[in-house]
Amino acid sequence: MDFEYEQEIKELSQAAKRFYRQGYQMSNGGNLSIRIAGRELMLVKATDVAFDEVGRETAVVTDFDGNVVAGDKKPSKEALLHGALYRTFPQIGAIMHCHSPYATAWAAAHDQLDFATHHSRMKLHGYVPVFDTHSYAVPKEYFPHILKELAEHPGMCGFLLRAHGQVTMGRDMREAVYLAELVEETAQIAILS
Numbered sequence: 001m002d003f004e005y006e007q008e009i010k011e012l013s014q015a016a017k018r019f020y021r022q023g024y025q026m027s028n029g030g031n032l033s034i035r036i037a038g039r040e041l042m043l044v045k046a047t048d049v050a051f052d053e054v055g056r057e058t059a060v061v062t063d064f065d066g067n068v069v070a071g072d073k074k075p076s077k078e079a080l081l082h083g084a085l086y087r088t089f090p091q092i093g094a095i096m097h098c099h100s101p102y103a104t105a106w107a108a109a110h111d112q113l114d115f116a117t118h119h120s121r122m123k124l125h126g127y128v129p130v131f132d133t134h135s136y137a138v139p140k141e142y143f144p145h146i147l148k149e150l151a152e153h154p155g156m157c158g159f160l161l162r163a164h165g166q167v168t169m170g171r172d173m174r175e176a177v178y179l180a181e182l183v184e185e186t187a188q189i190a191i192l193s
């Protein structure tokens with residue numbers, strides 16, 4: 001992988017390792033990506049790579065249709081959804097997708113996240129819906145519905161996937177990470193209460 005993407009690789013690797021350590025993404029599922037500023041490109045985790053292995057050799061740069069332009073692995077299956085989000089919403093700079101346990105458990109039985117704390121309602125802008133996409137990776141036919149929900153709810157910065165996990169979108173990876181942690185914490189508190 002080119003040294004050109006050094007900063008993005010560092011941020012991707014740090015975020016992935018943090019989520020592995022916290023138990024928010026175990027095994028080799030989940031995905032995360034960062035927009036390459038000013039270009040129609042993203043750095044994305046390769047498929048079949050665990051979060052604690054994410055680094056220079058285990059990430060690829062692709063266009064928004066998932067075509068690899070740097071790196072020699074296959075991108076994660078969720079890369080197409082990330083590309084569609086970056087293409088449609090220029091303010092999104094990074095995306096975190098993980099199968100964190102409480103958020104995923106909450107999505108099994110609800111249609112949106114309950115805001116158990118004032119903090120989470122404010123920071124998550126009062127709306128984190130659950131989408132039922134009936135697959136281990138969001139199929140393309142569901143993209144229009146997800147993009148429409150985002151367009152209709154300008155503050156929306158995350159969603160849950162039934163029987164799958166959660167997705168958050170931030171201006172940068174730091175924000176996407178904090179949002180995903182807050183979604184997980186909020187789901188945990190909601191379940192405990």
Ligand SMILES: [Zn+2]
Nearest residue numbers: 029030136165
């Ligand atoms: Zn997933």
